[in-house]
Amino acid sequence: MLGGFGGMEVLIILLVVLLFFGAKRIPELARGIGQGINEFQKASDEIKKEIEQGGKEGLSSESKEKEEVKNKEN
Template structure:
């Protein structure tokens, strides 16, 4: 089992063309592109929130340590 060769890709492409038709393929590609765009946007937002949470956790951790040192 390896990667797809040229003939396999051609057969898959023809099957998709026959199954969906020439008019629907651009619509499907557009929808797929929009879906990928939304997924990337959501994953970037999650990464940003995680990074902000880590910064806040780090900042609050250093403030706690400073307060403890002042008490001593």
């Protein structure tokens, strides 16, 4: 089911969470966790874009350097 957890284990965990936080706070916690996951995904996407752009810039500068070497040889 969930990474090696059976149905009974998940049920026990949910009951403990319900007892510990109460029914009123669970939606707040879930909302906060969802927002945290969204922020993490946005940051991850931004980092991926920066890496890709850096790679493209690196390739374009490599091409320019190769052209300069060719021009100097001619």
